[in-house]
Amino acid sequence: MMTDALVVKNLSKNFGGLRAVNDVSFTVKKNETLALIGPNGAGKTTAFNLIMGFYKPDSGTVTAFGHEISGLRPHEVCNIGLARTFQVAKPFGGMTVLDNVMTGAFLRDAQPERARSAAREAINFVGLSAREKFDARDLTTIDQRRLEMARALATQPKILLLDEVMAGLNPYEVDQAVSLIDKLSELGVTIVIVEHLMRAIMAVAKYIVVLDHGQKIAEGIPSEVVKNPEVIRAYLGSSYVQAKEVLHD
Amino acid sequence: METLNIFSIKSKRIFYILLGMIMLVLPLMIKSSFALEILIRILLFAFIGTAWNLLGGYAKQLSLGHAAFFGLGAYTSTILEIKFGVSPWIGMFAGGFIGMLASLPMGWLCFRLKGPYFTISTIATANVLMLIFLKFRDFAWGAEGTTIPNLGHAPLMMQFETKTPYYYVVLGLLFSALVITAWIERSRVGYYLVALGEDEDAAEASGINVNKVKRNIFMISAFLTGLAGTFYTQYIYFIDPQTAFNFNISIEAALVSIVGGVGTLWGPVIGTMLLETTSALLQSWFGNSIGGIQLTIYSLILMAVILWRPTGIVGYLKEIYQRRSNAKGAQ
């Protein structure tokens, strides 16, 4: 469909007998923010890696805006318009913040001066302007996250994959991150976030897909997903679900 | 890369012009042939180091097999000269070109490995090339090698009777390599090199075709190193596999950059100045009587740099400057 930004169909990936991602399908609509949640080890980051081309799927397809991108190399996927941040930030440590983001901006414009101003825009957007000249390795964790986001934004993505950007942030920082994501959404970017923090998910996500042990166990709008017993069981175990049912009776 | 703008553009220009003028008149002011020899060696290894630095310093692909390209360049031009009468000026570029071509399969093979295993595979490749040239007498004189017939004064065949013209040739080579490096540093390629050197996955995710960038910079690095091979052969009028594919060339190419400052424009030049001067001093004190002393000193310097100043001399100077300017900024 024309309104589909990202279509993941029957995506599977094995690692030597371990089924990291098992026949997962979901669709992200254009300009939607979708949250990919699930307990640790559910396969969320693997799904991101598959979408971005770091792994080749064993079966299944990934389509972005009608282009099939499964099997493409990450830089080709980025060129088509997807960008990602990494769960553990991967800045170019020896380069300054500005240089880091310029590296992303260069994808769209090879001319250094123009790339520099495009980079500055992205840096400004995430609120890192004051630390433009800092070496990336000297940044705090949250600033490194911001840097990741700025660098990804500089590639002018239509779809942004954010991998646990909230991890380890204090409530104030979480609010800042949430408002950044909102701003991005306003600009028309389609966003897929992997997250654990319920508060953030409820604040930004329009739609949720839940993975457990590599399989999709639920999907829907946030208010429904949180009530889904399967989801609760995956996170908290069956005894919790039984207890809840007893209490409700 | 946003090079640290310590000096204004104007003062930089003045500096370069002055430096250029000094380098141009230097040989005319030096009477000692020995001193000129040392200068030529410094310029040559600074050139080789600068070529290595593109791949090993900026992109952090730590090759210890660059002697492969040095040797290929040397043999290409020598074969063309002796067997086909082709001028080494042309042979030099042919040699660089062959080196460039060789970097493609070598890169295909070696880049599949990461980290230390990349390095080991480059060593192995250069070694294998030496073995091949040691064995095959049919096209390249085997283990004894050959001398270049001395034509006296024959500038068209890259032969001169005094050392001075050689100085200018190698100065030209170094100058070209520095210009290329400076240009790359400022352009998109430069950023891409440093990015992939820091983190290949993050680089890919930012849209960089890492394999292509590695391949291309390897080709450039190999090409330049090949030119050096031709020059050296013409300079010493001799070639054999042990000399052309000598592991010490690979070592020094890496060493001068590490000591001087990897990933910097002037690092290899400064590193060469330090190492070659040390080497010359050692030679004048001990002659060739103590085998192994040069490399002993080199390895000690390398260890010292790695343990205490891994960013090299230039890196260290930059850090000092940055600390001073941060202190000033804080006031």
Add this chain to the structure above:
Amino acid sequence: MTETLIQAIINGLLIGGIYALVSIGVTLIFGVVKIVNFAQGEFLMIGMYITYFLSSFFGMDPLVSLLISMPVLFLLGVLIQHFLIRRVLGLNDLPQIFLTFAMSLLLINVCLMLFSANYRSVHTWYSDEALNILGIFIPLAKLISFVLAMFLSAVLWVFLHTTDLGKAMRAASQNRDVAQLMGINPNRVFAVALGIALALAGAAGSLLMPFYPATPMVGQLFVLMSFVAVVLGTLGNVRGALVASLLMGIAESLGIQFIGADSGLIIVFLLLLITLALKPGGLAAGWRR
């Protein structure tokens, strides 16, 4: 024909035992400390010179000198880990590669200065003896070395699997962070790993002396073989390194017998190529397709 074949295989197997000691050391260091020890061959060389001088000055048999060369090299390993390796852990490739590379260069050239490039040999009563079994000649010196090499490998195996420290090393090799959480002191474990690896290399040197001359460059010949064996046997896998080393010894011997005297390096290179073709990204963190 079969006799020549069997002879070649036996010869290769025997020298493979020496390769194994060197390779196990490399793979142990790589697995536990996560660095490639470029200088491993040089510690073999040091073992050889220790044995040579003990033999020259005291008439000590090389096999007895094991009792000295191994502890000395163990101590050397601990010191190197404490003063040098420790300072580059956690840094990126360049310091780690070039530190041990510099060590290698230093050791070779210091020995060159001290001992010159002349070959030094040790002659024992068993240096020229050979067993004759069904027409196959088994050089006694090589056989003894092989048996002792296998014995040392077995001892190591027992150590890694039964002692606490050995298990700690295996744990650190498999998962550094979890191991640390469980209270295992990494520096102590690294020091022991390095000590053991160097002791094994030194042992290899001592075991070589009865039938192989010492020279500063000798380590370089053995280390390339062992690097390929380590790759073939999977990085960090001790048993793999052992098996691969024996196989490579056999392959080299067959090459020398049936192809030519210089085929050794070509064979090594070919094996490296084949490994790369079969396991291309096998040495990376597993991220690539």
